[in-house]
Amino acid sequence: MNKRRYIRITIIVALLLAFATFFHLPYYVTMPGTAEPLRPLVEVQGGYKEKGQFMLTTVRMGQANLFSFMLAHVSKYNELYPMDEVRQEGESDEEYTHRQLKMMENSKETAIAVAYKKANKSFSYRNKGVYVLYVVDGMPASNVLKSGDQLVAIDGQRLNDADEFIQYVSGKKKGDRVQITYKRSGKEKTATLTLAPFPKEKHRVGLGLSVMTDRDIVTDPPVRIESDQIGGPSAGLMFALEVYNQLIREDLTKGYRIAGTGTINIDGEVGPIGGISQKVIAAHKAGADIFFAPNERGAKHSNYKEAVKTAKDIGTNMKIVPVDTFDDAVQFLQKLS
Structure with missing residues (x-):
């Protein structure tokens, strides 16, 4: 093979590899992540230690490229999801990431409230405003x-509060006009918008906004949770357990490595999440x-x-425990030897 032909083939192969790597398909691919100790991320001032x-x-x-797309078809616990099953209608990558991070913030606040309530410790909320999570395209x-x-x-x-906005708009009908005052990058602006039917729900009208209340929870003693760039609400249960364990004298861990997942609401009810199998694998690999x-x-x-x-499929000895509420998890841990 002469040198010129070799260089040509090398360039073609490099271009194909680059295409397969950087060309994104309209799918998201998920795979097992990690299981990390919560203690470095959660600190109740003066809180108790755990064994x-x-x-x-x-x-x-992440968004699938050709490599990850093909790998998902041969790897049992790598899964593909069409983009419209992950993002909301008209939602950009930036808006999706913002929504996930805000959901994590809400999850942390709720977890703290559940733990402090259970431990009979005082807490209150300080609202910081109503924010846009995402905007529906075409609305x-x-x-x-x-x-x-x-x-x-x-x-x-x-x-x-976000509920004030939702209730006000829900009382309007198609063609009604509302004046919105909003703030962006520190500058206040005003716009007049006309309510319209949603593209896929003609019977429902609105502005095409998903909104949330941004608020801080004020506790005694103070608590800090650092979640970095982790998004979504699925860590609620585990955050609540870690905070609660630092608030009480009894060590609920009793020396065990305890993983888990699940959303949590203010009543302590635990809700389902996506990727449960992948999280089981992550916990197993981390020795839970x-x-x-x-x-x-x-x-x-x-x-x-x-x-x-x-758990049966991967042959782990890790005990899988069903929980419907925060109290279910606490009671299970209290009974551990």
Whole structure:
């Protein structure tokens, strides 16, 4: 093979590899992530120490290229999801990331509240405003507002809570006009928008906004949770357990490595999450002894049942424990030897 032909083939191969790597398909691929100790991320001022560990489990996720797309078809626990099953309608990558991080913030606040309530410790909320999570493409707000904007007022009424905005707009009908005052990069602006039907739900009208209340939780003693760039609400249960364990004298870990997952609401109810099998694998690889999985009140295809199936498939000795509430997890740990 002469030198010129060799160089030509090398260039072609390099271009093909670059194409396969950097050309993104309209899919997201997920795979097992990590299981990390929560103690370095969570600190209650003056809190009690623990002999074991509570662990945060994650799923690795990214937009599929040709390599990861093909790998997902041959790897049992790598999964593909069409983009429209992950992102909301008209949502950009930036808006999706912003929404996930805001959901994590809400999850942390709720977890802290659940733990402090259980430990009979005082806490309160300080609202910081109403913010846009994402905007539906083609709806009235799409040409004016964007993810991260603060909604200051609607028709002159100041907004302190997202529910105030939702209730006000829900009382309007198609063609009604509302004046929105919003803040972006520190500058306050005003726009008048006309309510319109949603593209796929003609019976429902609105501006095409998903909003949330940004707030801080004020606790005694103070608590700090650092979640870096981890997004989503699925760590709620484990955050609550870690905070609660630092608030009470009894060490619920009893020397065990305890992983798990599940959303949590203010009533302590644990909800299902995505990627349960991948999180079981991550916990197993990290050497966890126990894994809490949302039971979904015994539903036929619950997270718990999928977790049990995966644990059996990978041959782990890790105990899979079903939980419907925060109290379920606490009571299980209290009974451990």
